[in-house]
């Protein structure tokens with residue numbers, strides 16, 4: 001059977017007026033089945049389907065960080081009933097192992113009950129994919145399964161995101177990028193002549209070659225505020241399904257109280273014709289879907305507002321160090337000034353883009369190693385948040401610690 005291009009969904013009947021289906025109020029499994037029942041899944045018959053949830057971090061189900069396992073269970077069951085062969089795969093953020101994340105989030109358990117294959121998509125070598133229309137990037141290192149399976153389904157969590165506004169089904173495909181190559185998208189130089197952040201342009205570039213054939217957005221418990229990992233869990237009990245990832249994301253945005261036009265990677269991608277975000281051009285069921293909207297708290301524009309007296313110098317960091325820092329501030333922030341002077345404030349640097357940092361800066365992660373002599377350096381890629389506390393409290397010496405520790409050691413949300 002011929003494979004299906006990752007930019008051409010067999011479930012999309014009318015590209016100029018895509019359909020999106022919303023189901024709510026009946027729990028993750030029933031909501032997902034109800035929304036999927038609106039889609040003709042028969043093109044998946046006899047084909048191999050790769051489900052790509054958000055299992056990028058070690059977090060328990062219900063924390064609003066990873067995809068609810070019952071949403072994944074419902075997707076496995078629905079595709080199998082239509083005669084597909086189904087697997088679940090993930091390439092997590094740096095420092096996290098896929099199996100740990102599957103175990104912690106409950107996906108291992110539902111997969112085992114169903115005898116469904118779980119794939120660590122970092123285990124094999126990448127396939128290099130050109131990005132012909134790319135502006136910020138010209139190629140991607142993609143996990144091989146993404147091209148080997150006939151159908152790829154993006155199953156993100158409905159979350160606000162500190163750097164990209166939201167993270168939904170278009171951005172969830174970043175978890176199909178191989179190992180550390182994900183980090184490269186966060187470290188791109190500014191694009192000449194463009195006001196948008198390079199990460200936003202790069203995600204739109206990625207969507208030019210890696211668009212899911214179907215999106216199932218898990219709003220069972222979303223995340224508001226400091227997403228993607230340090231915000232507040234938002235119980236919502238909603239699932240959104242659509243074959244046009246941009247249209248599904250646009251509907252999710254509206255449900256979250258924002259607009260896709262305000263999310264740069266969605267706006268840029270839609271302008272290039274990768275999908276539809278104009279709600280007037282999307283056929284959404286049920287008719288009264290907008291009544292379900294419940295505004296998610298926006299991410300703070302500046303972490304210093306959220307954490308007074310803390311000045312975060314973030315230059316081209318990736319999600320892993322952002323998560324480490326946010327979790328540290330959330331769990332240990334009130335102890336920061338037990339060890340550091342509160343009158344001048346605390347400067348914290350993450351990311352590899354710093355030409356220099358002021359003396360006394362807390363330098364977090366290996367990317368800040370060139371500035372280690374200017375303050376306190378916490379090595380690791382990423383470090384875990386407890387390492388930062390250990391470093392500032394002075395016991396034991398940070399350099400005596402193992403620098404490569406996964407986020408499994410983080411406090412649970």
Ligand code: SF4
Pocket residue numbers: 094183316317318319320321350351352364365366367368380381382
């Ligand atoms: S040190 Fe931090 S910002 Fe740098 S690559 Fe590692 S996780 Fe990303």
